[in-house]
Amino acid sequence: MKDIFEKIKTNLGPIGEHAKESHGYFTFPKLSGDINPHMDFRGKKLLNWSLNNYLGLANHPEVRQADIDGASRFGLAAPMGARMMSGNTDYHEELEKGLSKLVQKEDTILCNFGYQAMVSAIDAIVDRHDVIVYDAESHACILDGVRLHMGKRYVFKHNDIADFEKQMDRATKLANETGGAILVITEGVFGMRGDQGKLKEIVALKKKYNFRLFVDDAHGIGTMGPNGGGTGEAQGCQDGVDIYFGTFAKSFALIGGFISSTKEVITYLRYNMRSQIFAKSLPLPLVIGLLKRLELLNKHPEYRTKLWDIANALQKGLVEAGFNIGDTNTMVTPVYMNGSIPEATNMVIDLRENFGIFCSMVVYPVIPKGMIILRLIPTAVHTMEDVKYTIESFSKIKDKLYGGHYQADKIREGFAQKL
Numbered sequence: 001m002k003d004i005f006e007k008i009k010t011n012l013g014p015i016g017e018h019a020k021e022s023h024g025y026f027t028f029p030k031l032s033g034d035i036n037p038h039m040d041f042r043g044k045k046l047l048n049w050s051l052n053n054y055l056g057l058a059n060h061p062e063v064r065q066a067d068i069d070g071a072s073r074f075g076l077a078a079p080m081g082a083r084m085m086s087g088n089t090d091y092h093e094e095l096e097k098g099l100s101k102l103v104q105k106e107d108t109i110l111c112n113f114g115y116q117a118m119v120s121a122i123d124a125i126v127d128r129h130d131v132i133v134y135d136a137e138s139h140a141c142i143l144d145g146v147r148l149h150m151g152k153r154y155v156f157k158h159n160d161i162a163d164f165e166k167q168m169d170r171a172t173k174l175a176n177e178t179g180g181a182i183l184v185i186t187e188g189v190f191g192m193r194g195d196q197g198k199l200k201e202i203v204a205l206k207k208k209y210n211f212r213l214f215v216d217d218a219h220g221i222g223t224m225g226p227n228g229g230g231t232g233e234a235q236g237c238q239d240g241v242d243i244y245f246g247t248f249a250k251s252f253a254l255i256g257g258f259i260s261s262t263k264e265v266i267t268y269l270r271y272n273m274r275s276q277i278f279a280k281s282l283p284l285p286l287v288i289g290l291l292k293r294l295e296l297l298n299k300h301p302e303y304r305t306k307l308w309d310i311a312n313a314l315q316k317g318l319v320e321a322g323f324n325i326g327d328t329n330t331m332v333t334p335v336y337m338n339g340s341i342p343e344a345t346n347m348v349i350d351l352r353e354n355f356g357i358f359c360s361m362v363v364y365p366v367i368p369k370g371m372i373i374l375r376l377i378p379t380a381v382h383t384m385e386d387v388k389y390t391i392e393s394f395s396k397i398k399d400k401l402y403g404g405h406y407q408a409d410k411i412r413e414g415f416a417q418k419l
C-alpha cells in the first residue's frame with residue numbers, strides 16, 4: 001500500500017509547484033513596519049498597493065489605542081468557550097447591533113473567520129433537497145460551502161444574467177421535483193476583477209423566480225454605498241439581499257466576519273452554524289477593537305470619499321496612459337497586460353527592486369495563459385503623489401515589457417541566486 005505522503009513529494013499543487021523560485025518573494029513575502037502605503041520589504045521602503053486596508057484604519061491612532069486598551073483590560077483569552085456555552089458578552093452583542101444598523105438588517109451573528117463563516121452558513125442553510133445557484137467566479141469560500149452541499153448545484157457564467165435565468169429555470173424545475181428551495185449566492189464586489197455583482201438585476205428577478213439571495217460582500221463593506229453599508233446599499237437593493245456577509249479582514253483591518261439577515265434567520269444560524277457552535281468565540285480585545293473601527297467608519301465618511309478620490313484618480317490616469325483596467329467599477333484596480341510568466345516575474349522584480357513599488361501579480365493558471373494582471377488596491381491613506389508616481393512607473397515598465405526587455409532570462413536567473 002502507498003504512503004499517504006507519497007504524492008506530496010511529487011506534487012506540491014498548482015501554486016506550490018513554483019515554491020522553489022517564488023517563496024519569500026512572490027509568495028510569502030515579508031512586509032514589515034506599520035501598516036501604511038510605505039512598508040519595508042527586504043530592507044527597502046516600497047510603495048505598497050497590495051493591502052485591503054481600504055479606509056486606512058489599520059494604523060489609525062484611535063484604533064491602535066483601542067486595540068491596546070482592549071488587550072490590557074481583558075487579556076487575549078477572554079471570553080473562554082463558544083458563544084452558546086460560555087463565550088457571550090455584552091460587547092459581542094453591542095457590536096452585532098451596530099453592524100445590523102450599518103447593513104440595514106434586523107440581526108447579525110459574529111464569526112471568527114470570514115472564510116469559515118461563508119462555508120458554514122451555506123452548510124447550515126441548505127439541505128439535500130435544496131438547490132444552489134452561484135456565480136462561476138465566486139471566491140473559494142463560496143466554492144467550499146457549495147462543495148459541502150449534498151444536493152444539486154448550478155453555476156451561472158460570471159455576471160451573465162441570461163445564463164443566470166437559464167440556470168434558474170433548471171433549478172426551479174429540480175426544486176419542484178425534490179420539494180426543496182433555491183439559494184442564490186454571489187458577491188458584491190469581485191476581488192480580482194473589481195466588477196460588482198449584478199445584485200439589482202438578480203433581486204429584480206425575484207418577481208419571476210422563487211429564491212433567496214446570499215451576498216458575500218467582503219470587499220464592499222465599508223467601501224460601497226453612501227454609508228459604507230455595502231454593495232446592496234450602493235445599488236439601492238439591500239432589502240432584496242436576504243443574507244449579507246461582510247469580513248473584518250479588509251475595511252475593518254482586523255480578523256473575523258459577520259452575517260446579517262432577519263431575526264429569524266440569524267437565530268437559526270446561532271443555533272445551527274457548526275463553525276460557531278463548536279468553536280471559541282471572538283476574543284474581547286478584537287470585539288473592542290471592532291467597536292472602535294465601526295465608530296470611526298460611521299463617524300468619518302470622508303475616509304471613504306478619500307478612498308474613492310484615490311481610486312478614481314488612479315483608474316483615470318491608468319486609462320489615459322493607455323492601460324487596460326478591464327471592467328472594474330469599484331476601487332479594486334486590475335491592470336491587464338500580455339506576456340509570458342517569465343516576463344511577468346522579470347517585470348515584477350524590476351517594479352519592486354528599481355521602481356520601489358509592491359503590488360500583487362496574477363498569472364496562469366489563475367487567469368488564461370499569456371495574460372498578466374498587476375492588481376492595485378487603493379486606500380484612503382495613499383496620496384495623489386503615490387498615484388502619479390505609480391502611473392509614471394507603470395508606463396515605463398509597460399514600454400519595457402512590449403519592447404522585449406523582460407524576455408531576458410538572466411534577470412530572473414541572476415536574481416534567483418540572491419533570494
Ligand SMILES: Cc1ncc(COP(=O)(O)O)c(C=O)c1O
Binds near residue numbers: 115118187216218247
Ligand atoms: C470575496 C471574499 N470572501 C471571503 C473572504 C474571506 O474572508 P476572511 O479573510 O475574513 O476569512 C475573502 C477574503 O479574502 C474574500 O475576498
